[in-house]
Amino acid sequence: MTLRKAGGNWVAGDRFFDREVEIEALIERVEDGNHTLVTAQRRMGKTSLVREMLRRLEERGDFETVFVDLEDCSTAADAVVEIAAASLPIRGIVTRVKEWVRKSSTATMDRLDELGVSELRVKLLAGVDAGRWRTQGDALFASLAKSEKPVVLAIDELPILVNRLLKGHDYRITPERRQDTDAFLSWLRKNAQAHRGRLRLVVSGSVGLEPILEQAELSAHANIFAPFELRPWNEETAVGCLGELAESYDLRIPGSVRQEMFRRLRCGIPHHVQQFFDKLHEHLRRESRREASLDDVGRVYSQDMLGVRGQVHLEHYQSRLRTVLGDDGYVVALELLTDAAVSDGQLTDGSIRRYEAYLSVLDDEPATRIQSVLHVLEHDGYLACQDDGYRFVSGLVEDWWRARNGRGFVPFSERQA
Ligand SMILES: Nc1ncnc2c1ncn2[C@@H]1O[C@H](COP(=O)(O)OP(=O)(O)O)[C@@H](O)[C@H]1O
Ligand SMILES: [Mg+2]
Missing domain, CATH: 3.40.50.300 (P-loop containing nucleotide triphosphate hydrolases)
Known part of the structure; x- marks a missing residue:
């Protein structure tokens, strides 16, 4: 096949x-x-x-x-x-x-x-x-x-x-x-x-x-x-897909290299898997090679997946939040996600509480608003619950979000309520 x-x-x-x-x-x-x-x-x-x-x-x-x-x-x-x-x-x-x-x-x-x-x-x-x-x-x-x-x-x-x-x-x-x-x-x-x-x-x-x-x-x-x-592909399936694509296009992408690709993505969203392959393919073509190394993965990830061209495909992660949440909820979502992005992908319960205190000046029911936004972010696959709060599901989305919104952001832990 x-x-x-x-x-x-x-x-x-x-x-x-x-x-x-x-x-x-x-x-x-x-x-x-x-x-x-x-x-x-x-x-x-x-x-x-x-x-x-x-x-x-x-x-x-x-x-x-x-x-x-x-x-x-x-x-x-x-x-x-x-x-x-x-x-x-x-x-x-x-x-x-x-x-x-x-x-x-x-x-x-x-x-x-x-x-x-x-x-x-x-x-x-x-x-x-x-x-x-x-x-x-x-x-x-x-x-x-x-x-x-x-x-x-x-x-x-x-x-x-x-x-x-x-x-x-x-x-x-x-x-x-x-x-x-x-x-x-x-x-x-x-x-x-x-x-x-x-x-x-x-x-x-x-x-x-x-x-x-x-x-x-x-x-x-x-x-x-x-x-x-419909759930993302697990590691085995994503790595399998990369393997079949490599074979079809006569490239050699060793198992360890494909696993590294998955590790970067962290979540096997089929489109991201396909994009990664496509970018790697282009990169190898530019260098007139047929075999990919671990170094290639790192380079393609930061230059191409997170580069201007790759980002076009990620825009919707931000823009759709406005559609779903309306303006007020949208701002809360941006803050929550950015705080997570600049905190190694984690949004701790402590951070959420600090943000609640910060918001209480502007909002009568900050806790309810935050909870309803978190509910959507979890339901729509941005964040997943973990022991002490939430974390970004996709490594790619996390890295992109940090690059896009992280600069100049003051984390909740450094804000004055
Ligand atoms: N079963 C699949 N096999 C290979 N690639 C897939 C598969 N499902 C999705 N993709 C990849 O994801 C992209 C988006 O698929 P699409 O069906 O349009 O997603 P959605 O309707 O959920 O937005 C496709 O262009 C392709 O790159
Ligand atoms: Mg569709």
Whole structure:
């Protein structure tokens, strides 16, 4: 077997490594008729896992599969359009969709039969109106459920849409936004339950759905989904992946060198593993060599992984916190993580208490605020609990965070309350 390098996007087929246990588990859920919510931080391989699973299900031939990404949607109507557009290849859906377009526009009737998928999508966007997305969406789900084979509908980045519906662009929950979110999730839930036998949802997202819904007291909507947490690769798997990549590209990366690569990362986030290989490959190519040494690992890590080019891929660790936490929580998260980064990756209980005292001047309930931020940081894989507090999960993220935010930072231990 040859494993090809990943490139920039999700992977499947000959670029997909491992995850056999996870794929089997997901397929089993699909076969049992359950709806699943796959969560993990960005770049853990959720999209790849789901795509590869759909690919295998297609190959077996007992399901129809639909994949839709809601990352760029901002309303319920957008979401219905995207799901409709992604479902066009399934028999019977085109007719239904053309009916909507016919009803909502006048000039296109005669040309409608010649329209391709991308043109139909544009017409749909113009046609599905904000008031009728619900009935149109119901009709769409009903058509999917009538399809000859049961349908697996994968919805990627649903929590991002939910977060946007709930908080808008200023990250604030208003009664109206809460109502819209409630309407959308009720609609989805109702359809998921009504067509359970014919339709299985596999929803995934890099933001947990539960913490978002908790904030709006809408948690009940998440309970149709059985949660599935995608974990990082362990050392053996990450080192194995590096080995296969080396073989495919005719490089020699001894076991000790691959272990050193993992030691630097500390956490086997597949994207980081791939990036490390890619950077090492480039480095060896520049030096016209085919064998990597321990020295190469150190050099590539600090020059390339932590260098300007590598950092582009890490930006989201900071920016997404604002999306999830809003402005106030964001500042607290920055401080907590930076204190940990400049303290050898550790955030001790003592530091947390000192920060609490410091915050109490500005905040009525500093302890509650800190705890809720820590909850997110832990849930989203930045920090893990340990005996005396928390520590950074990923060595790469820790080193990057220190380089980016550490300079000039006054640790909690040196602050005056
Ligand atoms: N199973 C896998 N095999 C090989 N590489 C993977 C795998 N899963 C993820 N990756 C790497 O991680 C990157 C991000 O994967 P993706 O599926 O887009 O993650 P997510 O959807 O969780 O953000 C891919 O470009 C690839 O480099
Ligand atoms: Mg993804």
